Amino acid sequence: xxxxxxxxxxxxxxxxxxxxxxxxxxxxxxxxxxxxxxxxxxxxxxxxxxxxxxxxxxxxxxxxxxxxxxxxxxxxxxxxxxxxxxxxxxxxxxxxxxxxxxxxxxxxxxxxx
Amino acid sequence: xxxxxxxxxxxxxxxxxxxxxxxxxxxxxxxxxxxxxxxxxxxxxxxxxxxxxxxxxxxxxxxxxxxxxxxxxxxxxxxxxxxxxxxxxxxxxxxxxxxxxxxxx
Numbered sequence: 001x002x003x004x005x006x007x008x009x010x011x012x013x014x015x016x017x018x019x020x021x022x023x024x025x026x027x028x029x030x031x032x033x034x035x036x037x038x039x040x041x042x043x044x045x046x047x048x049x050x051x052x053x054x055x056x057x058x059x060x061x062x063x064x065x066x067x068x069x070x071x072x073x074x075x076x077x078x079x080x081x082x083x084x085x086x087x088x089x090x091x092x093x094x095x096x097x098x099x100x101x102x103x104x105x106x107x108x109x110x111x112x113x
Numbered sequence: 114x115x116x117x118x119x120x121x122x123x124x125x126x127x128x129x130x131x132x133x134x135x136x137x138x139x140x141x142x143x144x145x146x147x148x149x150x151x152x153x154x155x156x157x158x159x160x161x162x163x164x165x166x167x168x169x170x171x172x173x174x175x176x177x178x179x180x181x182x183x184x185x186x187x188x189x190x191x192x193x194x195x196x197x198x199x200x201x202x203x204x205x206x207x208x209x210x211x212x213x214x215x216x217x218x
Contacts, residue, residue, distance in 0.1 A: 010163055010164050011161055011163065012162040012165055013161050013162045019161065022161075023160075026157050026158045026161075027158050029154055029157060029158070030154030030155060030158040031154075033152050033153070034152070037147055037148075037150065037152070040144070040147045041147040041148055044143075044144030044146070044147055045144035046142045047141060047143055069153075069157070074160065077161060077162060090160065
């Protein structure tokens, strides 16, 4: 969904369409988060009239799928891979190994005992 | 020795006032836990590193000092394209609507 993308390309890491898409989703979620939380509050509040809550439920489900936090997936910043990504380092396991062995990750060293 | 419920409720009310929490002895679901959550959008949106500077910005930055920097990768690319063009293997020119007929089908 190109309308969620930045008008000017703004990524400084490895890019492919999946990374661009994920980045767009993150920004869309950030923009809509307050609205989503407000709707979620109305839905969860049992003291409000049932009709209001039902309307809020509908509105929440009808929001664009890019504004959902579950659409966001951590991807590798070196290769764009979506699986085996170490969240602490934002890298896939292979790239993590390469960077760690090259000494680019402070405090990471190969275990041996 | 049992404590009357009214007294316990008073205690609860006083505690809520003191720690500025909502007094809700029946445990009615008011959705307050949603309001208590922190917004995680900024943290999620800053996951990927942003582009800091392009090579062109870098060149522009040094232009006032009359220092010229060559972008080797860009020069290589242009050279490669020139070589292709010389052999007649370059990319075709973009089709223009006005001159000539539009492609059939």
